[in-house]
Amino acid sequence: MLQPWAVQWITAVLLCRAAAQYSSDQCSWRGSGLSHESHRRDVEQIYLRCSQGLLEWLYPTGAIIVNLRPNTETSSRHMAGLHVCIKPYTYSQGSHVYLERAGDLRLLLAEGEQAQATVHCFSQAEGALFVEAIPQTDISRRITAFQYELVPSQVPGAHMYPYMHLGLVTCEPCSDDEVLMAVCTSDFAGSGIFQDVVSTSNDHIQVVVTLSRLFRQKSAVFAWGGVRGRSWSGRVTVPAQCAVHPGGDEYLLMGSVHFGEAWLGCAPRYKDFLKLYNQAQRAGTHPCQIDTD
Numbered sequence: 001m002l003q004p005w006a007v008q009w010i011t012a013v014l015l016c017r018a019a020a021q022y023s024s025d026q027c028s029w030r031g032s033g034l035s036h037e038s039h040r041r042d043v044e045q046i047y048l049r050c051s052q053g054l055l056e057w058l059y060p061t062g063a064i065i066v067n068l069r070p071n072t073e074t075s076s077r078h079m080a081g082l083h084v085c086i087k088p089y090t091y092s093q094g095s096h097v098y099l100e101r102a103g104d105l106r107l108l109l110a111e112g113e114q115a116q117a118t119v120h121c122f123s124q125a126e127g128a129l130f131v132e133a134i135p136q137t138d139i140s141r142r143i144t145a146f147q148y149e150l151v152p153s154q155v156p157g158a159h160m161y162p163y164m165h166l167g168l169v170t171c172e173p174c175s176d177d178e179v180l181m182a183v184c185t186s187d188f189a190g191s192g193i194f195q196d197v198v199s200t201s202n203d204h205i206q207v208v209v210t211l212s213r214l215f216r217q218k219s220a221v222f223a224w225g226g227v228r229g230r231s232w233s234g235r236v237t238v239p240a241q242c243a244v245h246p247g248g249d250e251y252l253l254m255g256s257v258h259f260g261e262a263w264l265g266c267a268p269r270y271k272d273f274l275k276l277y278n279q280a281q282r283a284g285t286h287p288c289q290i291d292t293d
Contacts, residue, residue: 027053060133094142101127156182157265174266184288
C-alpha cells in the first residue's frame with residue numbers, strides 16, 4: 001500500500017504531465033493532439049472567457065470544440081449582437097474549422113485557406129468552433145493556430161468593418177448620437193488629416209494619417225512624432241468602396257483595432273464635431289468629457 005506522501009507525489013507528477021500537454025488560461029489555449037493518440041474519436045471541449053486571445057494546437061488529431069464567451073456578465077440581448085472573428089496564422093495547417101450548432105457542422109475555414117491569413121467572422125449565435133484534424137501519416141509538422149476576437153456589432157462605426165458584413169458594408173456617416181458615443185468608447189479617437197493611400201486590395205485600402213490631437217487609443221497604433229513633430233502618425237484601414245480624400249479638411253477619426261490594425265469607423269469633419277459637442281455639453285447630454293482645446 002502506498003504511503004500518503006507517495007500518493008501526493010504521484011498525483012503531482014500526473015498533474016505536471018497534464019499541464020505539459022495542455023496549457024490554457026481564460027484567453028488562450030495551447031495543446032497537443034498527441035494525447036489523443038489512443039482515443040482519436042474523443043472530442044476535447046475548450047472554454048475560453050476573454051475578448052481576444054489565440055489557440056495553438058500542435059500535432060492535431062481527432063477534434064476539439066472551442067467555446068468562446070466574453071469575460072463579463074453579458075445580457076442575452078448583447079450576446080445576440082456579438083460576433084466572433086478568427087484570423088489564422090500563415091503557418092496554420094492540419095485541420096478544417098467548422099461551426100457547430102446542435103450537432104450540425106458548417107465549414108468555415110478549410111485547411112488550404114488558412115495560409116492566406118484572412119479574417120472570418122460569424123455571429124455568436126451561430127455556434128461554437130469545431131476544429132477537426134485531417135488524418136495524416138506524419139503529423140510532426142502540423143500546427144493549427146489562429147487568433148480570435150469577440151466583436152460587438154451594435155457599436156458606432158461597426159458597419160465599416162467588412163468581415164462582419166460581407167457584401168453589406170455601407171459608407172454612411174455616423175449619426176450625431178453615434179459620433180458622441182464613439183469619441184468616448186472607440187479604440188482610438190483623434191483629430192487629423194488623411195495624408196496618402198499606401199496600399200489597396202479588392203476589399204480595403206490603407207491610409208496614412210497625421211493627428212494633431214489624440215483623445216484616446218487602446219493600442220499603440222499611432223506613434224508620437226517627437227517634440228518637433230508635435231503630432232501622431234499611423235495607418236487606418238478603410239473599406240475599398242468608401243472614398244478617402246488625402247489632404248484638405250481635418251477630421252475626427254474614430255474606430256476600432258482588430259488583429260493589430262486600426263479600422264476607421266466614424267469620421268466627421270472636426271469643425272462639425274466641435275459644434276455638435278459644444279451643443280451637447282451645454283445641454284448636458286454629452287456621454288463623456290474630452291479636452292478639445
